[in-house]
Amino acid sequence: MLSAAAILLCFASLLHRNFSLHDQVHHLRGQLGAATAKLQSCIVVMDSSLDMSSAFSDQSNDEFVPSRSLKNFSLLLSLSALYAPIIILKYIDLLSRLRRSRGSEDVAFNKRLAYRVDIFLSLHPYAKPLVLLVGTMLLIGLGGLALYGVTDDSLSDCLWLSWTFVADAGNHANAVGLGPKLVSVSISIGGMLVFAMMLGLVTDSISEKFDSLRKGRSEVIEQSHTLILGWSDKLGSLLNQICIANESLGGGTIVVMAERDKEEMEADIAKMEFDLKGTAVICRSGSPLILADLKKVSVSKARAIVVLAEEGNADQSDARALRIVLSLTGVKEGLRGHIVVELSDLDNEVLVKLVGGDLVETVVAHDVIGRLMIQCARQPGLAQYGKISLASRTVNSILKDGLSWSECNLKMC
Template identity: 70%
Template sequence: MSTLETNLDQKPARRLALFVTVFFLAMPFLILRVMDDIHSKLTRNITDEEVPPSKRLAYLVDLIFSNAIAKPIALLLATMLLIAFGGNALYSVTDDTFEDALWRTWSYVADSGNHADSVGLGSRIVSVCISLGGLLIFALMLGLISDAISEKVDSLRKGKSDVIESNHTLILGWSDKLNSLLNQLAIANQSLGGGVIVILSERDKEEMEADIGKMEFDFLGTYVICRSGSPLIMADLKKVSVSKARAIIVLAEPGNADQSDARALRVVLSLTAVKEGLKGHVVVELSDIDNEPLVKLVGGDLVETVVAHDVIGRLMIQCARQPGLAQIWEDILGFDNAEFYLKRWPQLVGMTFEDVLVSFPDAIPCGVKVAANAGKIALNPDDDYIICEDDEILVIAEDDDSYFPSSLPKVKKAALPKIVIPRKYPEKMLFCGWRRDIDDMIVVLEASLAQGSELWMFSGVPEHEREKKLIDGGLDPKRLENVHLVHREGNPVIRRHLESLPLETFDSILILADEELEDSVIHADSRSLATLLLIRDIQSKRLPYRDLRAVQVRQAGSLQTSWIREMQQASNQSIIISEILDSRTKHLVSVSKITDCVLSNELVSMALAMVAEDKQINRVLEELFAEEGNEIYIRSGELYLYDQEVLSFFELMMRARKRQEILIGYQAACADRPSINPAKKHAARKWSTSDVFIVLAYNE
């Protein structure tokens, strides 16, 4: 049979294929049109609005395509339908068999240029239509692939991918303390060769990484990973492997204290609800000590709290009464120098604490974790306390692997010099600014100052509001016995307001970071720095040596040098403690050497890092910062030795024990910095009564 006869015999089948193709392509549109017409006629007299079938179908398609997997499936179905209908149409207008027509259709879809060899008008029209459909499908496929890649890159850029880490430190939130906190954690991880810190914050990941990149310290092998998300959402917590973290730090939000603590409470609730459980402990930074019991009630033994604001307030009082204490606390809390460590030593079992004190050449024992008393840490215990089998020794040391007990050395014991301890005299203090916990600071002063002392309070808070604020904080000014409050209203950065105060008569002046500027670290520090310079300048002009100013100017060689020298001389007349929030501001203050400062944010970061490394240390810090209990004091050398006496540090430690004190360091009269846990404790050296000693003691 000839080819012509074969084509003639197949014409009815090809015509049927063409009819079927046109019918199935047109039928959906016709059906929708008819259904819309019928729907409009049936609902013409009905007042309630009805949705036509075409819109219902469009809505159904929108729902289907809202699923990510529906798009590639729809694209695959569209490709198969195009090949099926295109092959059927191509079969009806060409001499190809049905299988060949389907193959040619696929080649037109895959490569649109293949239809150029088509012969005949019908074949060319069908081939062009198939090629156009192929171009459309190819464009949709490229769009899907591009969207998938962009979505993945965007997910990585915004920190939406999961963190596959374990035994890492997790920080929830972002605040001004993060710079110092990361620095301390990096130093702590240095002995381990580095570590991993994961930060979960609601900030953009790129912004967090840019801010971390600007931090001016070496991470010492520690790697920081940032993720965007909320610690209140369980999915975001799982994204940062919360259950595998060795420690979780919850930072307080800047702003309102109650709102910040309420958010911290919700975060603790979210952490306790993690199904897998938590491997590590949780360290929560709170803003108000009144909210601490509720957070501990919810978190139980899992949670350790650090009440930052109240701790700094009490520390500023201690520093005002003991100049130089701020530097000592920086050395003890930071991981750069000596810090607290707890460890069990079986070879010390059966020894008295007095002998344990001189058993460590490279550490200073400060207390005992008493196993028989539910693991309570006893600071500065009695000399005759006997170390039991499961007790742990609390020491101040350079690192956890830098100290070991040695054989008991022979230490000479001698009596303390006989001196008369002067009685307390009334003091006159000035507060510049207003803190949220100022009522707690007044309570501390009431307990430590002699009767007849005066506390002048100078701030922009109206006087009629101050008593209400103090009473709301739990302090009734009328019940104060030792401290008399004197109120003055004014702006501490306006010179004429400061000049109305008797600045030359105060024993100590505290410049507080005002609560109105808590959200802005730069503005708060700028205000404190301006107040400090104004106070010193006013003092320098009022003090008795002001008549020598002209001579000093000629000898100094420049007006600026003379001005700084006058303020330095004025600093000998009264103690000024300035609260600094940003550690970078400290360099501006230290240049003139005219004041002491408390780096509140940095000290809180150090405490958070220390508790994150070992939760037991929080018991130690709580007692040291509390109103009652053992504290760190700076003592005069004349309490322990005679001038130019030759003694070893171990011998001085034994003398300090006669006063129920633990000697942890000293500062020589000619030194710029204190020496905590000094080396060569057994070596004798010449001491001066001008030297000062740092002790851990129960009573002032």
């Protein structure tokens, strides 16, 4: 299609050059005829003046014939370029039907052509604007040739007039004559279709942009932020404690990425109704297993990365956490912060640490809760303050001191 458009543009430029030269020759001959007519009026002898006028009138009539034939050729060319593809497609479709009737199982040419067009429009992002631009240029070119064939104007004026008909449908009201009116109305109808398609493309692009912003598909450009991967019931308490830990730093940024809709996550966080204390919480929709989604939330620039365990089967949750750690270690830019992974089974802790290395700190929820219950049983007053204090100091240590969970538990003990 691009090659055909380029060839057509070259042919149109050559044709325009030829027509302009013909117009210039015709204009010079007209000026020569006018000068000759003025010279005739100065001649005293009547007979000789009559002879000269008849000769020049015959010459002007001979000159008008090729100009009129050129206009007829341009009109015929525009109509042929408009209807030839339709006739060719119908003829090829008829041949394909005849071949299928003989027992062949080939797909019809029209279906194959429609399939290729569909693939072209689907794969290339700029295919639709390009097709619209080519269609507009063809409409202006064919319309200009048709106007050149039915009017006495030059080709350049006809092309400009064709563009005005495409841009504004009301300009054809000044057309005089049956031929110019039919051509101008046809160009105006094509212009209305072109601008309707252009308006549809602009509307679709704006709608897609707003949908991507609403669904959390835009990129997060942050540094030294806390990244939370996943969603669980523990997210509210985790956000609250991180906000308390960031209060001494004047606030911070928390980015939450989960396989949920952005609006739902923001609504659930708003329902928690706790004080953010200057910390901004940004939600994004994506999968932690996809490297492109991890880059979208600036994983390489995060100060700390927290991987939450899923609700349900412990082995499946830990397997997913292991895959997330593998995805994080595969970031080419490298990780600036450390990784905190919540596990459901204590037996899987060694495997996750083996894969993550020194960057990974594991937290087994059941093990921590069991130890906390034993401490509360031995010290009855710890049950009122120990849970919040332990979570607060643990999160604060991870974010500020870089201590491990086991070191924090030893400190509390």
